[in-house]
Amino acid sequence: TQAMAVDMCGEQMQKLCLLEEERQRVALLRKMQIESEQFRYFEDQLRRQELASRRDEAAPKVPELSDGSCFSQTQRNHKRLDPNHNKPATLIPKMPVTLTAVQSLRMSVVVPPTQFVFLPEKIWPKKFSVLAVCFPHLGMNFHPSYYTYSLDCQRVEGLRRVLIPRDLTYRFLLLAESNTARGIETCGVLCGKLAHNEFVLTHVIIPKQSAGPDYCDMENVEELFICQDHHNLLTLGWIHTHPTQTAFLSSVDLHTHSSYQLMLPEAIAIVCAPKHNDTGVFRLTSTGMKDVAGCRLKGFHPHSKDPPLFSICKHIVVKDSKTSVLDLR
Numbered sequence: 001t002q003a004m005a006v007d008m009c010g011e012q013m014q015k016l017c018l019l020e021e022e023r024q025r026v027a028l029l030r031k032m033q034i035e036s037e038q039f040r041y042f043e044d045q046l047r048r049q050e051l052a053s054r055r056d057e058a059a060p061k062v063p064e065l066s067d068g069s070c071f072s073q074t075q076r077n078h079k080r081l082d083p084n085h086n087k088p089a090t091l092i093p094k095m096p097v098t099l100t101a102v103q104s105l106r107m108s109v110v111v112p113p114t115q116f117v118f119l120p121e122k123i124w125p126k127k128f129s130v131l132a133v134c135f136p137h138l139g140m141n142f143h144p145s146y147y148t149y150s151l152d153c154q155r156v157e158g159l160r161r162v163l164i165p166r167d168l169t170y171r172f173l174l175l176a177e178s179n180t181a182r183g184i185e186t187c188g189v190l191c192g193k194l195a196h197n198e199f200v201l202t203h204v205i206i207p208k209q210s211a212g213p214d215y216c217d218m219e220n221v222e223e224l225f226i227c228q229d230h231h232n233l234l235t236l237g238w239i240h241t242h243p244t245q246t247a248f249l250s251s252v253d254l255h256t257h258s259s260y261q262l263m264l265p266e267a268i269a270i271v272c273a274p275k276h277n278d279t280g281v282f283r284l285t286s287t288g289m290k291d292v293a294g295c296r297l298k299g300f301h302p303h304s305k306d307p308p309l310f311s312i313c314k315h316i317v318v319k320d321s322k323t324s325v326l327d328l329r
Contacts, residue, residue, distance in 0.1 A: 034221055046234060156315040159266045161198040164316050165323040169272055169279050172204055172239055180243045180274055185216040187240035191233035199236050199266055206327040216240055223328055237268035247273040247280035249310045251301050258284055258292040268313050281313045
């Protein structure tokens with residue numbers, strides 16, 4: 001009888017082990033399926049955004065500055081709207097536009113024939129004063145149809161720029177305030193669009209999540225995908241809080257961000273540390289991507305710090321625009 005009981009216990013243990021293995025296998029397959037769907041979705045969105053960007057580039061557009069402002073282009077028959085119309089003007093003689101000058105300023109210019117152009121003082125921002133000297137034809141007296149020019153989007157370390165709204169972290173920390181007060185992390189997904197070969201961050205989506213003092217896991221990611229698809233948004237990175245620590249990427253954060261950066265090299269990770277009044281915008285270095293790709297450890301674990309595995313992003317530009325926040329919790 002005792003031997004039979006032992007055999008039955010052994011069989012039950014074996015069944016439980018098999019069930020646990022099957023459960024883990026199904027969970028792994030589900031995770032791989034979700035990641036595969038996310039990757040395919042991202043590729044499809046990126047393809048659509050690139051097509052839209054090409055259509056935008058084909059259409060005439062007003063040039064943009066990195067801070068979101070644009071040149072004031074006043075028509076002749078609307079001089080009364082120009083606040084600088086009655087100010088003293090500076091007479092600038094016509095100067096030849098050479099290919100070297102064009103290439104050095106990375107501009108393409110088509111100008112009408114004229115000998116002199118009056119440029120009202122203070123009408124050009126200081127950082128664009130070189131344009132007024134080298135290209136005097138670009139005066140405010142001409143109708144925009146008389147000339148066209150475009151500013152090439154700057155690339156930093158081979159990466160396209162990511163434009164971030166100035167109120168992003170403020171809006172996110174307001175939503176995370178209740179969790180922060182309890183010492184619990186909050187995370188969100190950074191979303192936006194591709195326009196004129198640069199990424200414009202427009203939305204922060206807060207998905208359903210389970211979190212603690214040192215972790216934050218997203219849940220029900222299918223709902224997140226549906227929301228992104230509805231608003232036609234790309235995933236540009238993620239944002240989360242460190243309620244008690246400083247702003248940095250932990251070993252878990254490194255593994256999390258590697259997935260984002262693998263899909264989009266320009267992807268950013270924003271870490272907010274409200275206790276220390278600190279915010280960092282990071283990305284993995286090439287060493288970090290290789291190190292994390294070869295690491296199979298889970299949870300918190302040590303990583304080498306020399307050379308550094310992550311760095312502060314240099315390809316971001318903060319602009320005066322508003323963030324749209326979508327809370328799915």
